[in-house]
Amino acid sequence: MVAAGAADPLSGAAGPLAAATREGPAGTPGIYLHCLFCLRRCPYCDFNVALYREDRIAPFLDALHRELALYGREAWASRTAVESLFFGGGTPSLLEPAAIGGLIEAVARTFPVQPGAEITLEANPERLTRERLLGYRAAGVTRLSLGVQALDDRVLARLGRGHTAEEARRAFGAARAAGFAAVSVDLLYACPGQDLAGWGRGLAEVVGWGPEHLSCYALTLEPGTAFARRPLQDLPDEETQLAQYRAMVEGLGAAGYEQYEISNFARPGHRSVHNQRYWRGEEYLGLGPGAHSFLGAVRFANLRSQLRYRARLDAGLLPIESWERLSPAQRLGERIVFGLRLAEGIPRTWLAEGFAAAPATLERLLARYGEAGLLLAEGERVRLTEAGRLLADAIGADLLPAA
Numbered sequence: 001m002v003a004a005g006a007a008d009p010l011s012g013a014a015g016p017l018a019a020a021t022r023e024g025p026a027g028t029p030g031i032y033l034h035c036l037f038c039l040r041r042c043p044y045c046d047f048n049v050a051l052y053r054e055d056r057i058a059p060f061l062d063a064l065h066r067e068l069a070l071y072g073r074e075a076w077a078s079r080t081a082v083e084s085l086f087f088g089g090g091t092p093s094l095l096e097p098a099a100i101g102g103l104i105e106a107v108a109r110t111f112p113v114q115p116g117a118e119i120t121l122e123a124n125p126e127r128l129t130r131e132r133l134l135g136y137r138a139a140g141v142t143r144l145s146l147g148v149q150a151l152d153d154r155v156l157a158r159l160g161r162g163h164t165a166e167e168a169r170r171a172f173g174a175a176r177a178a179g180f181a182a183v184s185v186d187l188l189y190a191c192p193g194q195d196l197a198g199w200g201r202g203l204a205e206v207v208g209w210g211p212e213h214l215s216c217y218a219l220t221l222e223p224g225t226a227f228a229r230r231p232l233q234d235l236p237d238e239e240t241q242l243a244q245y246r247a248m249v250e251g252l253g254a255a256g257y258e259q260y261e262i263s264n265f266a267r268p269g270h271r272s273v274h275n276q277r278y279w280r281g282e283e284y285l286g287l288g289p290g291a292h293s294f295l296g297a298v299r300f301a302n303l304r305s306q307l308r309y310r311a312r313l314d315a316g317l318l319p320i321e322s323w324e325r326l327s328p329a330q331r332l333g334e335r336i337v338f339g340l341r342l343a344e345g346i347p348r349t350w351l352a353e354g355f356a357a358a359p360a361t362l363e364r365l366l367a368r369y370g371e372a373g374l375l376l377a378e379g380e381r382v383r384l385t386e387a388g389r390l391l392a393d394a395i396g397a398d399l400l401p402a403a
Contacts, residue, residue, distance in 0.1 A: 016296075016297070016298050016323070016325040017298055017300060017320070017323045017325075019296070019298075020295040020296045020297075020298035020300070021071075021074065021295065021318065021320075022074060022076075023076060023295075023296065024074060024075075024076025024077070024080055024295060025076070025080060025283040025285070025295050025296070026283065026296065027282070027283060028080070028081050028082070028083050028114070029080060029082060029083075029277075029282070029283045029284050029285055029295075030082070030083065030084040030085070030086065030273070030274045030277045030282070030283075030284040030285075031082055031084070031085050031086070031107060031111070031284065031285050031286075031287065032086045032088060032274070032284055032285070032286045032287065032288075032291055032292075033064065033085070033086070033087050033088070033092075033103060033286075033287050033288055033291070034048070034088060034089065034090065034286065034287065034288030034289060034290060034291040034302075035087055035088070035089040035090045035091070035092035035094070035095055035288065036048055036049050036050050036060075036089060036090040036288065036289055036290065036306070037049070037050055037051070037052040037053075037056065037057070037060075037089070037090050037091060037094050037095075038050070038051065038052060038089065038090055038091045038094075039051070039052050039091065039094070039126070039162055040160065040162055041160075041226075042159060042160045042161065043159070043160045043225060043226035043227045044159065044160075044219060044220070044221070044222065044225055044226075044227045045222075045225060046222035046223070046224055046225050047089070047090065047290075048090075048289060048290030048304045049089065049090050050090075050306060052091070052094050056306070057095065057099070059306075059310060060306065061095075061099055061102070061103075063306075063309060063310045063313050064103065064287060064288055065102075065103070065106055066313045067287050067288070067313055067318070067319060068103075068106050068107065068110055068287060069106075069110070070313070070316075070317075070318055071110065071285065071287075071318075072109075072110035072111075077110055077111055078111075078112070079112075080111050080112070081111070081112045081113070081114050082107065082111045082112065082113045082114065082117060083114045083117050083118070083273060084117060084118045084119075084120070084273045084274035084277065085104065085107060085113070085117060085118070085119045085120070085274075086119075086120045086122075086274040086275075087100065087103075087119075087120065087121045087122060087141075088122050089122055090122075091122070091123070091124050091147075092121050092122050092123065093121060093122070093123035093124060093127070093128060093132075093136075094127075096135075097132065097135025097136050097138065097139045098135070098139070100121065100136060100139045100140075100141065101135075101138070101139030101140060104119060104139060104140040104141075105140075117142075118142060118143055118182075118272075118273040118274060119140055119141050119142045119143065120141070120142075120143040120144070120145055120184075120272070120274060121136055121141045121143070121144055121145065122145045122147065123144055123145065123146055123147065123171070124146075124147045124162065124163060125146065125147070125148065125163040125167045125168040125170070125171035126162050126163045126167060126171075128146075128170075128171040128174055128175075129174055130174040130177045130178050133174055133175055133177075133178035133180065134178045134179070136178075137178055137179055137180065142182060143180075143182040143183070143184065144175050144180050144182070144183045144184070145183075145184045145186065145215075146168070146171060146172060146175065146183060146184065146185050146186065146211075147186045148168045148171075148172075148185050148186060148187060148206065149161055149186060149187060149188045150165070150187065150188060150191060150194070150202055151165040151168060151169075151201070151202035151205055151206065152165065152193075152194065152198050152201075152202060153165050154193055155191050155192070155193055155194050155198070158191065158192045158193050158234075159188065159191060159192075159219075160226075169209075172185070172209050172211070181212070182212050182213070182270060183211045183212060183213070184211060184212065184213035184214065184215060184272065185206050185209070185211045185213070185214050185215070186214075186215045186216075186217075187202070187203065187206065187214060187215070187216045187217075188216075188217055188218070188219050189216060189217075189218055189219070189241070189244040189245065189248065190218040190219045190235065190236055190240075190241040190244060191219050191235075191236075192219075192232050192234045192235050193234050194236060194244075195236065195240065196236075196240055196243050196244055196247065199244045199247065199248075200247050200251070203216075203247070203248060203251055203252075204251065207251065207252065207255045207257075212266065212267050212270035213264070213265065213266045213267070213270050213271075213272065214252065214257065214264070214265045214266075215263060215264050215265075216248050216252075216263055216264075216265070217263050218241060218245070219235075242390075245390070249386065252265045258271075258343065259343060260342065260343045261275075261276075261279060261341050261342050261343070262341045262389050262392060276342075278338065279338045279339065279341055279342050280335075280338070280339065280342070281331070281334055281335040281338060281339070283295055283296075286301075286302065287302075288302065288309075289302060289303060289304055289305065289306050289309040289319075290302055290303070290304040297325055297326045297328075297331055298323055298324070298325050298326070299323065299324055299326065300320050300322065300323035300324075301320070301321055301322050301323070302319045302320060302321060303319045303320075303321040304321070308321075329354070329401045332350060332353060332354055332401050333354070333400045333401050335350060336350055336351065336354065336396060336399055336400065336401075337393075337396035337397070337399075337400070340382075340383070340384055340392055340395065340396050340399070341389075341392055342383075343383065344381065344383060345376075345381050345382050345383025345384065346381065346382055346383070347380060347381060347382075348377065348379075348380050348381060348382050349380070351366075351382060351399060353401070354399070354400065354401030354402060355401070355402050357402055358402045361402065362399075365398055365399060366382070369388065369395060369398075373385055373387055373388075374387055374388035374391060374395060375388050375395065
């Protein structure tokens with residue numbers, strides 16, 4: 001990405017970043033608000049987070065409102081209908097319901113929000129009571145994403161989580177008692193100290209709760225995290241991890257969940273509207289420290305530091321730190337790689353466009369993966385098989401537009 005540096009790329013510039021923020025999205029975007037505070041940093045987390053302190057909340061909220069107001073000055077704001085609003089983090093449920101409600105109202109004053117828009121709040125089980133959840137519902141939250149991760153206290157302790165399995169159970173029950181009809185549960189597999197049987201028991205119990213959506217990810221040792229810095233001795237071996245994945249796919253399928261994306265499962269009508277934007281390469285606007293946006297063909301990121309983020313807003317400037325303009329080939333490549341993660345796959349025309357100079361190479365690749373049972377090219381669409389999903393990254397890399 002290109003660093004914004006001392007010269008403001010937005011002040012009177014005619015460049016790609018200025019054009020993207022001035023002209024706005026071409027269609028209906030989603031909005032992401034990054035609430036970066038956590039009670040602790042999990043040893044596997046590489047997100048932009050800061051430790052929660054009560055005195056940090058008011059300045060953070062003030063800055064977030066000011067960033068939103070700056071976008072509200074653009075002509076495109078009043079004609080841009082929003083179909084999804086996502087409070088991510090961090091731990092957004094550390095913010096009071098009144099604060100979440102104030103942000104929802106501010107978004108609605110700035111952009112037309114579509115009737116029935118999906119408004120998601122990520123939440124951790126600790127401190128999540130029925131009363132608090134009633135407050136979030138009254139504030140306008142329509143969907144809850146609950147960070148359970150595991151239902152084994154030993155695994156939770158190894159993951160550095162601040163809740164117990166019993167607190168997770170109570171939190172889900174409180175969500176139902178508060179009237180939430182759209183609840184997603186996040187789970188992790190391939191965790192330290194987690195065997196196949198333990199993973200299966202936890203998954204079966206969560207299925208028994210009846211959530212509308214599950215996001216199930218393999219634990220990844222991201223660079224710079226505590227887990228990456230010190231070797232873990234009790235991670236499941238590759239064979240066990242693969243068995244955990246297959247047990248997940250089979251168990252959730254039998255329970256009526258559609259695997260609409262490699263790591264995401266939903267009951268009919270309950271796919272994540274917001275997250276599908278990322279996989280489909282659609283536009284979104286990110287607000288808050290470290291948040292990312294994608295407008296037009298330009299991707300840009302906010303300053304990660306709270307202090308620098310607020311200082312930039314104090315100067316009346318958008319708090320953008322870096323940006324890049326994607327070439328047509330890069331844009332197409334991303335749509336292919338991310339689109340292959342979805343159950344419906346991608347239009348065959350995308351691949352034909354990427355391999356316009358080498359159509360025979362494309363046909364050989366499709367034939368090779370088809371014969372191996374990894375890919376289906378049916379009519380106008382190309383999608384991965386269940387076996388192909390395990391190799392999605394490698395297959396996507398092979399199908400990137402030819403140089």
